[in-house]
Amino acid sequence: xVQLVQSGAEEKKPGDxxxxxxxxxGYTFTAYYIHWVRQAPGQGLEWMGRINxxxxxxxxxDKFQGRVTMTRDTSISTVYMDLNRLTxxxxxxxxxxxxxxxxxxxxxxGQGTLVTVSS
Amino acid sequence: QxxxxxxxxxxxxxxxxxxxxxxxxxxxxxxxxxxxxxxxTPGQAPRTLIYATNTRSSGVPDRFxxxxxxxxxxxxxxxxxxxxxxxxxxxxxMGSAIWAFGGGTKLTVL
Numbered sequence: 001x002v003q004l005v006q007s008g009a010e011e012k013k014p015g016d017x018x019x020x021x022x023x024x025x026g027y028t029f030t031a032y033y034i035h036w037v038r039q040a041p042g043q044g045l046e047w048m049g050r051i052n053x054x055x056x057x058x059x060x061x062d063k064f065q066g067r068v069t070m071t072r073d074t075s076i077s078t079v080y081m082d083l084n085r086l087t088x089x090x091x092x093x094x095x096x097x098x099x100x101x102x103x104x105x106x107x108x109x110g111q112g113t114l115v116t117v118s119s
Numbered sequence: 120q121x122x123x124x125x126x127x128x129x130x131x132x133x134x135x136x137x138x139x140x141x142x143x144x145x146x147x148x149x150x151x152x153x154x155x156x157x158x159x160t161p162g163q164a165p166r167t168l169i170y171a172t173n174t175r176s177s178g179v180p181d182r183f184x185x186x187x188x189x190x191x192x193x194x195x196x197x198x199x200x201x202x203x204x205x206x207x208x209x210x211x212x213m214g215s216a217i218w219a220f221g222g223g224t225k226l227t228v229l
Contacts, residue, residue: 037165037220044208044221044222045157045159045165045208045210045220045223046220047210047217047218047219047220050216059216059217061120061217095164095165097165100167102153102170102171104170104171104212105153105155105167105171105210106155106157106165107167107170107176109165109166109167110164111164112164
């Protein structure tokens with residue numbers, strides 16, 4: 001079964017870092033980019049960046065530059081999204097999403113991971 | 120970065136037709152932006168509806184169609200049903216390996 005399964009909910013304090021994982025199965029892990037998208041409570045979707053699981057190359061939207069790092073472990077078909085210097089504004093559901101065949105849209109989504117940042 | 124714009128809300132009668140749009144704060148949307156559309160019900164991950172302007176994702180009924188209308192991308196829903204009531208997001212490729220979502224449209228079927 002082709003799917004992305006994300007790690008469980010996290011509770012963090014301001015200034016902390018968080019790591020969310022996204023495990024792929026049912027397809028060739030290195031063949032498709034993985035993107036990260038977040039959604040704050042009651043808000044819209046926000047694209048954060050993407051990683052190429054084949055070579056580990058990544059790029060991020062300016063807003064998150066210097067605060068986010070996306071990595072992968074090909075041995076276990078898993079992508080990680082690290083976000084540091086958390087504030088309450090980072091409280092959101094974080095989704096991983098896999099490219100479609102044309103690499104210009106998202107075909108497959110993870111179930112989402114709620115990250116709550118509160119003192 | 121140029122904002123991607125969507126109507127915040129829209130209403131349609133059951134059985135009716137509605138067209139949601141996706142524009143740019145400055146400039147026109149074209150097929151080079153590879154517009155895609157996603158449907159999201161509360162508490163669920165988004166579902167892919169349309170990609171590359173007008174290609175339906177697997178399993179999406181043909182009541183959903185995508186196009187370019189004037190200077191915007193458009194999602195048209197014909198024969199609206201009660202379970203079409205949810206949020207719809209467009210996404211555009213902005214160039215230089217950057218993507219951006221619109222703010223979403225909350226569709227009401229009543």
